[in-house]
Amino acid sequence: MTSSFPESFKQNYQSHLQHLKLKGLQPKTIDAYSRAIRRIGLAFDYRIDNLSRQQLLNYFTDLLRTHSWSAVKLDLYGLKFYTRYVLDQPWEHLDLIKPPKAKRLPDILTAAEVQQLIDATCKLSYKVFFFTLYSLGLRLSEGLALTPGDIDGKRMRTHIRDSKGNKDRYVPLPQATYLLLRCFWAVHRNPNWLFPNRKSGLKGSTAATTPLDRGGVQTTFKKVANECGFKKRFPRTACVTAMPRIYWNPA
Numbered sequence: 001m002t003s004s005f006p007e008s009f010k011q012n013y014q015s016h017l018q019h020l021k022l023k024g025l026q027p028k029t030i031d032a033y034s035r036a037i038r039r040i041g042l043a044f045d046y047r048i049d050n051l052s053r054q055q056l057l058n059y060f061t062d063l064l065r066t067h068s069w070s071a072v073k074l075d076l077y078g079l080k081f082y083t084r085y086v087l088d089q090p091w092e093h094l095d096l097i098k099p100p101k102a103k104r105l106p107d108i109l110t111a112a113e114v115q116q117l118i119d120a121t122c123k124l125s126y127k128v129f130f131f132t133l134y135s136l137g138l139r140l141s142e143g144l145a146l147t148p149g150d151i152d153g154k155r156m157r158t159h160i161r162d163s164k165g166n167k168d169r170y171v172p173l174p175q176a177t178y179l180l181l182r183c184f185w186a187v188h189r190n191p192n193w194l195f196p197n198r199k200s201g202l203k204g205s206t207a208a209t210t211p212l213d214r215g216g217v218q219t220t221f222k223k224v225a226n227e228c229g230f231k232k233r234f235p236r237t238a239c240v241t242a243m244p245r246i247y248w249n250p251a
Contacts, residue, residue: 005041005046006046008046009041009046009047009048012049012082012086012087013034013037013038013041015085015086016033016034016037016081016082016085016086017030017034019081019085019086020033020034020081023085026162026166032074032077032078033074033077033078033081033082034078035074035078036074036075036076036077036078036079036082037078037079037082039075040059040075040078040079043059044059048079048082049087053093053096056079056093056096057096060072060075060076060096060097063075069099069100072097072099073097073099076096076097109134109230113228113230114130114134116228117130117221117224117225117228117230118130118131118134120224120227120228121220121224123220124184124187125184125195125198125212126212126217126220126221128180128181128184128195129143129195129212129217130221131177131180132146132177132180132181132194135174135176135177136158136171136172136173136174136177137171138160138171139163139164140214140217140218141214142160142163143195144195144211144212144214144217145161145162145211146158146193146194146195147192147193147194148185148190148191148192148193148194150194151173151178151181151194152173153173153178153182156172156173156174156175156178157170157171157172157173158170158171158172158173181194187202188202188205188206189206190205190206190207190208192209193208193210193211195211195212196208196210196211196212197209197210197211197212197213198212199213
């Protein structure tokens with residue numbers, strides 16, 4: 001990717017990546033801030049070291065026509081980081097962008113609706129994954145990152161690692177979920193992931209080095225929800241709250 005960049009931009013971009021990693025930022029933040037610099041670089045022919053206020057106003061105005069406020073903020077924060085740590089200059093555009101304040105609450109499935117969704121999911125890996133997310137109250141990324149070692153059958157709890165805010169936490173492990181995960185793991189026996197990638201089929205999942213594909217999980221969830229006739233809007237990164245009255249029904 002960087003081979004197509006002009007040499008001066010390439011050097012600063014690599015420096016940007018180094019600073020992002022050395023500041024201990026999360027991988028998602030590193031991806032977002034580095035993507036911001038690539039996108040801004042492309043917009044200004046990779047000459048971004050002395051952008052005027054008017055140039056930035058024009059860029060972010062155009063960006064808002066095709067992207068969300070979230071994308072606009074990430075590009076702003078990425079450029080601010082680049083200016084401060086790569087160019088070693090103060091950021092002088094503090095009042096450039098002020099997104100409107102908004103607080104959205106996700107629609108919550110009832111226990112009966114969750115049971116309907118799980119029953120309607122045909123593929124075993126997705127069926128068990130959805131059950132686990134809802135019974136433990138996990139975000140999508142937290143469920144994908146689960147390993148066999150995170151399941152503590154003695155204390156009946158699950159160790160959630162590197163969660164939001166780069167924090168770990170423990171969540172209670174229902175007996176039904178514990179038994180289901182034991183049976184499911186016995187099917188694939190992957191030593192590293194509770195929900196290994198199934199691109200190579202059941203046999204290949206034993207040696208898979210990555211978990212289920214995030215996009216595949218989201219697509220399947222939306223498809224099953226539509227088939228069930230649900231009209232609610234679901235968050236993309238979180239799977240709402242725990243549903244303690246969900247019970248596994250293999251039928």
